Amino acid sequence: MRILIAGGAGYIGSHMVRMLDSLGHQVVTFDDLSAGFRDAVLGGEFVQGSLHDKVALKSLFDANQFDAVVHFAGSIAVGESVRDPAKYYQNNLAGTLNLFDAMREHGVNKIVFSSTAAIFGNPQYVPIDEVHPQSPINPYGMTKWITEQMLRDYDSAYGFRSVALRYFNAAGASPDAALGERHDPETHLIPLVLRAAKGELPALTVFGTDYDTPDGTCVRDYIHIEDLCAAHVLALQHLISGGDSRAYNLGNGQGYSVKQVIEVAEKVCGKSVPVQYGPRRAGDPPSLVADASKIRKDWGWEPKYGELETIIKHAWQWEVRKR
Numbered sequence: 001m002r003i004l005i006a007g008g009a010g011y012i013g014s015h016m017v018r019m020l021d022s023l024g025h026q027v028v029t030f031d032d033l034s035a036g037f038r039d040a041v042l043g044g045e046f047v048q049g050s051l052h053d054k055v056a057l058k059s060l061f062d063a064n065q066f067d068a069v070v071h072f073a074g075s076i077a078v079g080e081s082v083r084d085p086a087k088y089y090q091n092n093l094a095g096t097l098n099l100f101d102a103m104r105e106h107g108v109n110k111i112v113f114s115s116t117a118a119i120f121g122n123p124q125y126v127p128i129d130e131v132h133p134q135s136p137i138n139p140y141g142m143t144k145w146i147t148e149q150m151l152r153d154y155d156s157a158y159g160f161r162s163v164a165l166r167y168f169n170a171a172g173a174s175p176d177a178a179l180g181e182r183h184d185p186e187t188h189l190i191p192l193v194l195r196a197a198k199g200e201l202p203a204l205t206v207f208g209t210d211y212d213t214p215d216g217t218c219v220r221d222y223i224h225i226e227d228l229c230a231a232h233v234l235a236l237q238h239l240i241s242g243g244d245s246r247a248y249n250l251g252n253g254q255g256y257s258v259k260q261v262i263e264v265a266e267k268v269c270g271k272s273v274p275v276q277y278g279p280r281r282a283g284d285p286p287s288l289v290a291d292a293s294k295i296r297k298d299w300g301w302e303p304k305y306g307e308l309e310t311i312i313k314h315a316w317q318w319e320v321r322k323r
């Protein structure tokens, strides 16, 4: 397959590029490096460009006959999206619209889309399955929800076939520590916990201790980056073989609180994590846990690294290696 990876220099995109490349597919990364890193692209071809640049998109599609697109290019921080929604509507919607237009103009109609558990908002029940009502509570989730609606309309009007994968919390690193989680600034829990363990951060701030959860801190479902990417490979195979449009929730089905993540990290690193307690972060639902039984049943997807300890171990090996 010849696959375009929009956002292939980012955390998830770079693992995806490497996985598809190692499976023998031709991969082209398109990334403006606003949040990604050139040296994280370990296979295929790299084209630097922005989804806001229609001319660059046209030349990209003129130069390649893509079988499908995997779309990771977007802004991802919930807290930032509450403070600066314009950035999210620009990057995640205007940029995505340009990508879809370029696909349409060049007869490319298969796409795997990075969606999110944030489309569900405050859960009415957990674990969250695909029929759970959707009601995003932050602009990040809203942009992803709107894109899913666009995909539905593009399917009926233009024959777009899509798989939207609603990630819960992508985490971990490649088991050989060649790639890992890298954001600047870093806002995600596991890398920050590990930096606090290393002494690079004075303390990890726990955002909120008064949630309606067993220990008062937020509960999330952490899924290993390689298990997440493996689901994209199944999605591509489904679309390339003529499959219909689908959406799946993607997580391990097990929730861990912020405090539990810290405890497991302390065990994995053999170091204590200095902690301070702060107020809630705007836009955070108390608990997000996936019911991923649909993708397991339909496509036989099974996590290889389902244990939080393994996820944190790989993240730690990467943190230790990278400097």
Ligand code: UDP
Residues within 6 Å of the ligand: 078, 169, 187, 188, 189, 190, 192, 204, 205, 206, 207, 208, 218, 219, 220, 258, 281, 284
């Ligand atoms: N979190 C925290 N301190 C931090 C970063 C995150 O307490 O410095 C919490 C956050 O409030 C959420 C969970 O950790 O409940 C996971 O947050 P993250 O930003 O990693 O992912 P998100 O759930 O926003 O996608």
